[in-house]
Amino acid sequence: MLDRFRQMFSQEEIEVHPGEAVGFFQERKDGELEDAREEAEKLRSDSLDSLEDLSKELQILREYDHELETVEAVTSNIARERERMLEGFEPPEDISDFYTELEDLVESLREMSRKEEAVVKEAGEAAGQVFRKVKGVEKQLERIGDYLDSDYRVLEQHSRLEELSKRREELLDQKSDLEEELREVDVKAARSELGEVKEQIQELESDPRQEEVRELQKEIDELEDEKKELRNGILSEASRMERGLKKLLYAVENHDLEMDERGREVLGSVKEGDVFQEPVEEVKSAVETAEELVEDAGLGDRQVRKFREAADELKDLDDVLQEIEGIESEIEEREEELGSYDLEEEMAELEREKSRIQKKVEKRSEERKDLKDDLDEVKGEIDRTVEDVEEILDEAVGADVELSGN
Numbered sequence: 001m002l003d004r005f006r007q008m009f010s011q012e013e014i015e016v017h018p019g020e021a022v023g024f025f026q027e028r029k030d031g032e033l034e035d036a037r038e039e040a041e042k043l044r045s046d047s048l049d050s051l052e053d054l055s056k057e058l059q060i061l062r063e064y065d066h067e068l069e070t071v072e073a074v075t076s077n078i079a080r081e082r083e084r085m086l087e088g089f090e091p092p093e094d095i096s097d098f099y100t101e102l103e104d105l106v107e108s109l110r111e112m113s114r115k116e117e118a119v120v121k122e123a124g125e126a127a128g129q130v131f132r133k134v135k136g137v138e139k140q141l142e143r144i145g146d147y148l149d150s151d152y153r154v155l156e157q158h159s160r161l162e163e164l165s166k167r168r169e170e171l172l173d174q175k176s177d178l179e180e181e182l183r184e185v186d187v188k189a190a191r192s193e194l195g196e197v198k199e200q201i202q203e204l205e206s207d208p209r210q211e212e213v214r215e216l217q218k219e220i221d222e223l224e225d226e227k228k229e230l231r232n233g234i235l236s237e238a239s240r241m242e243r244g245l246k247k248l249l250y251a252v253e254n255h256d257l258e259m260d261e262r263g264r265e266v267l268g269s270v271k272e273g274d275v276f277q278e279p280v281e282e283v284k285s286a287v288e289t290a291e292e293l294v295e296d297a298g299l300g301d302r303q304v305r306k307f308r309e310a311a312d313e314l315k316d317l318d319d320v321l322q323e324i325e326g327i328e329s330e331i332e333e334r335e336e337e338l339g340s341y342d343l344e345e346e347m348a349e350l351e352r353e354k355s356r357i358q359k360k361v362e363k364r365s366e367e368r369k370d371l372k373d374d375l376d377e378v379k380g381e382i383d384r385t386v387e388d389v390e391e392i393l394d395e396a397v398g399a400d401v402e403l404s405g406n
Contacts, residue, residue, distance in 0.1 A: 012399040018168060021389050021403065022161050028397045032154045039151055040095040047102060047140040051086060054109075054133040058083050061130050075127060078116055082109055082130075095152065099144045106141055109134050157392050164392075168385045171378050178375045185371065187364045194357045201350050209343060216338045220331055227327045230320055237314055287311045 016024045026033065062079035089105050092098045204210075249268065262282070386403050393401035 014397070014399050014401045015404050016393070016401055017405045018386060018389065018403045019165070019405075021393065022158075022165050024401075025158060025161055025393060025396060029154055029158070032151075033158060036151045036155045039147060040155065043140070043144050043147055044091070044095060044098055047098070047137065047144065048091060050133065050137045050140050051089070054130065054137060055083065055086050057130045057133045058086070061127060074116060078112070078127075079130070085109060095144065096148060096156075099141070099148060102137070102141055102144070106134070106138055109137070154396070157396050161389060161392055164385050164389050168382060168389075171382045171385065175375065175378050175382065178371055178378060182368060182371050182375065185364050185367045187361060187368055190357060190361045190364055194354065194361055197350060197354045197357060201347070201354065204343065204347055204350065207343065213338060213343055216334050220334050220338070223327050223331045223334070227324055227331070230324050230327070234314070234317060234320055287314050 058079045062076050062083070085105060085108050089101065092101055390401055390403055393399075
């Protein structure tokens, strides 16, 4: 007794290759599929015959004679409208679509205004025959509806299986393409390339020549500081003369003192701190002339003394300039020597290469991430497709069907 109970509720377990799901279904449901197709074709044919019968009755109604012209005109109009409806009906091949279109047609055929309903009653048997034919079409519609709720299920399952199988093949192609693209996007090679460049940078940073470069750069910086100090010394002395020169030049402009035009221009440059823009001999000459005139420029003793002290320093301007030129020559020599190492350009080139490869790594990593996301999405849809197929097969054959394989 217990064994019989277990057999009643146990399900057959069947393994089917996903690519053979449609064939398996057809094999198991061959007879039902054929019967369902034949029934669908008969229902469609019978419905079209009913529509043809209706068309004939509408032609009779259109030519209906009545003693009242109004009744005759309205019934003729009702017939013509419905004849146009029938002419415009394009019957789909699929029985489910056919049902939908036929349902809309029947609804349109039955629609009438109150006036039309009143006139139809006057038309008597001619109109009654038309609407009996409409009733006949409605019965055909009901038969199709019953069919769709029962025997059509096997065709619906078969059609859905074909769609799912086709979609699965498309998804498998997409999966294969994505996997091939993933293999082609090689991040490891780019990362290895990046590692090599980083090693080259480290080697260059620890190159013994770097210490020599740093020492040369230090010497250049010290010479630049020395040069700057000498220039600032001259500019500082010129700054001490600024107030005296301002009064002196003012007196010259007012013709209280005399000085040639070039001398005034040079002293103007000295006053503005542009002492290095003028020829050294002209600066020395203009300063000597200024020393001779300064006492008559209206300065106090302290300002005169300060002026002359600064002027004495500027008299050594040529010595200072020669010293600066010597420093600049030393700087140039060391810069040439520094340039011969070419380490800076080599490092810059390596950094550019590192940046280029880093961008390539980031781009490929992003590409791989996007491809993996797409691949996961496709795999998920494949799994869902397989589940849908299994569910249809389980229901159709009354067994536990499992799809296995690729």
